Amino acid sequence: MLRTSLASGFLGLSILLAAPAPAHAADPLRIGEINSYKAQPAFLEPYRKAMLLALEEVNAAGGVNGRPLELLIRDDNGVPGDAVRAAEELVSRERVAMLAGGFLSNIGLALGDYARQRKVPFLASEPLTDKITWANGNRYTFRLRPSTWMQVSMLVPEAAKLGKKRWAIVYPNYEYGQSAVQTFKTLLQAAQPGVEFVTEQATPLGKLDAGPVVQALEASKPDAIFNVLFATDLTKFVREGATRGLFKGREVVSLLSGEPEYLEPLKDEAPEGWIVTGYPWYAIKTPEHQRFLDAYRKKYGEPPRQGSVVGYVTIHAAAEALRRAGGTNPEKIVDAFRNMPLSSPWGPIVFRAQDNQSTLGAFVGRTALQGTGAQRTGVMVDFRYADGARYQPTDAEVAKLRPAR
Numbered sequence: 227m228l229r230t231s232l233a234s235g236f237l238g239l240s241i242l243l244a245a246p247a248p249a250h251a252a253d254p255l256r257i258g259e260i261n262s263y264k265a266q267p268a269f270l271e272p273y274r275k276a277m278l279l280a281l282e283e284v285n286a287a288g289g290v291n292g293r294p295l296e297l298l299i300r301d302d303n304g305v306p307g308d309a310v311r312a313a314e315e316l317v318s319r320e321r322v323a324m325l326a327g328g329f330l331s332n333i334g335l336a337l338g339d340y341a342r343q344r345k346v347p348f349l350a351s352e353p354l355t356d357k358i359t360w361a362n363g364n365r366y367t368f369r370l371r372p373s374t375w376m377q378v379s380m381l382v383p384e385a386a387k388l389g390k391k392r393w394a395i396v397y398p399n400y401e402y403g404q405s406a407v408q409t410f411k412t413l414l415q416a417a418q419p420g421v422e423f424v425t426e427q428a429t430p431l432g433k434l435d436a437g438p439v440v441q442a443l444e445a446s447k448p449d450a451i452f453n454v455l456f457a458t459d460l461t462k463f464v465r466e467g468a469t470r471g472l473f474k475g476r477e478v479v480s481l482l483s484g485e486p487e488y489l490e491p492l493k494d495e496a497p498e499g500w501i502v503t504g505y506p507w508y509a510i511k512t513p514e515h516q517r518f519l520d521a522y523r524k525k526y527g528e529p530p531r532q533g534s535v536v537g538y539v540t541i542h543a544a545a546e547a548l549r550r551a552g553g554t555n556p557e558k559i560v561d562a563f564r565n566m567p568l569s570s571p572w573g574p575i576v577f578r579a580q581d582n583q584s585t586l587g588a589f590v591g592r593t594a595l596q597g598t599g600a601q602r603t604g605v606m607v608d609f610r611y612a613d614g615a616r617y618q619p620t621d622a623e624v625a626k627l628r629p630a631r
Contacts, residue, residue: 254296255289255554257544258316260337261327261351265304265432268457268487269352270329273533273540274299279525280541290548297541298322306336313340323554324349324547326540330431331355331401338367347547347559351540352533355401356409359581360627366556368563368582370543371536372614374402376583377481377503378409380590380612384501385410385452385479386417392424394448396439396455396463399428406454406481424448434459436466444472453480453500460488464497473497484593485532489604496604500593505532506606510572510589518571539570539586543577572611580624587614 259277263270277297284295298320302309309328316322324347328334334353341348342364350358350369354377358369372380395410397403407426414421425446427439434455440463443451451472455463460483467473478497483489484504489496507519507530518538522530530538543566548554550562564579575585591609595602619627 252289252293254294255548256296256298256320256322257541258298258300258313258320258322258325259327259540260300260302260309260312260316260325260333262304262329262333263299263301266329266457268491269485269531269533271533272487272531273351273537275526276522276530276534276537277541279522280538280545282525283521284541284545290545291552295541295545295548302333304330304333306333309333310336310340313337313344313346317344317346323347324544324556324559326544327351328353331358331405334358334369335362335401338362338364341366345556347556347563349540349544349547349563351536353402355405356627357401357405359583360624361629363581363628365560365582368577368584370540370584370586372586372588372617373583374405374481375409375619376614376617377588378406379413379617380503380588381479381481381501382410382413382417384590385414385450388450388477388479389418390449390477391420392422392447392449393452394425394427394443394446394450395423395452396427396429396443397453398431398455398459400431403428403431403454407452410452429455429459432458434462436462439463440466440470440472443467444470448476450477450479453478453483456482456485456488461492464492465495468495468497477501484589484591484606484609486529487531487533489593489606492604494595494602496595497593498595501590502593502606503588503590503612504606504609505535506589506591506609507531508605509609512573514569514573515571535571539568539575542570543568543584573613575614578618580621581628583618585613585615585618587612587617 300312326349328350329352331353334350348367354374356375397407478500480500480502484502547562551558563577566577577584589609591606594607596605
């Protein structure tokens with residue numbers, strides 16, 4: 227069943243993919259998914275596709291406890307207030323069993339607070355801010371992707387090995403960027419005493435004026451650069467930086483820049499030698515990843531992206547929690563999530579009871595150019611999988627960071 231409508235100012239999409247049902251089929255279990263589809267299409271179109279693939283798999287296998295799974299999708303327009311209004315419509319009118327989604331960190335925080343107030347389970351699929359599971363953490367909000375702290379802590383040992391003293395920083399000036407910078411500075415100073423941060427360039431999200439930013443970075447004469455920009459801002463930064471020679475003779479450590487959504491659009495302009503987190507789908511040879519890769523390619527005729535993995539695991543995680551809960555009671559769903567193990571294309575993960583954070587990891591490596599002529603494109607090489615379970619604070623530290631709610 228595929229039904230589209232305009233509801234409360236949002237593009238509403240309800241999807242139910244299932245094998246032929248008996249005459250008296252059970253009512254579907256509904257998941258309400260909210261995301262910035264129009265604002266962040268590079269990540270969220272592959273994410274949406276993989277959600278539908280996972281939904282198809284769940285329902286073809288009999289659904290959840292004999293009930294088909296249904297996905298109701300809403301676009302938040304990149305605005306926290308719109309996201310909260312969509313959540314209220316999904317909970318009050320559509321009677322969803324749980325909420326999922328969120329891309330931008332400020333929207334994830336708004337949805338997490340809504341979940342706390344309304345006591346509805348919320349699986350934050352993509353937002354990276356640490357506040358979601360720590361300072362603003364609550365019983366009802368869980369997070370799938372490795373947090374900002376986790377991914378930065380994967381990069382800091384590599385940054386410290388460089389032995390560079392003078393660092394420049396560039397980042398998008400909203401919650402995710404601010405959190406990433408603070409974590410990087412704290413962890414690098416601990417790993418490499420005496421390091422200096424000679425300039426910080428905070429830019430409006432999606433509105434990078436690359437010329438002045440690159441000029442300011444160059445003027446500070448850094449030994450190395452920590453970059454947190456992504457999407458179109460990253461493209462502008464790379465092109466302007468290359469034109470002005472900013473990267474020549476300098477190491478760059480860059481969060482998320484190895485994700486194919488952001489690396490591949492640069493084609494032969496992709497930077498070489500940057501230390502990044504990302505997703506080298508073309509070189510992961512594990513059986514669980516190969517199964518996912520084959521299924522995604524068969525359905526869509528294209529390779530997956532980082533967003534694809536997140537969307538796929540989001541639906542399977544939600545289905546498993548509903549299965550373990552045995553119904554739609556929100557308290558039982560929350561209890562089911564805590565310490566819940568789950569298979570993923572990157573191996574087994576667990577949703578930690580300490581802070582509701584999953585142990586999904588990320589790949590750390592360097593960027594390189596491969597191919598010839600028009601086929602020359604950016605890839606990740608010399609990469610390793612950083613298991614998220616190894617990049618978590620101690621329970622004692624979490625207790626200090628996370629309020630009792």
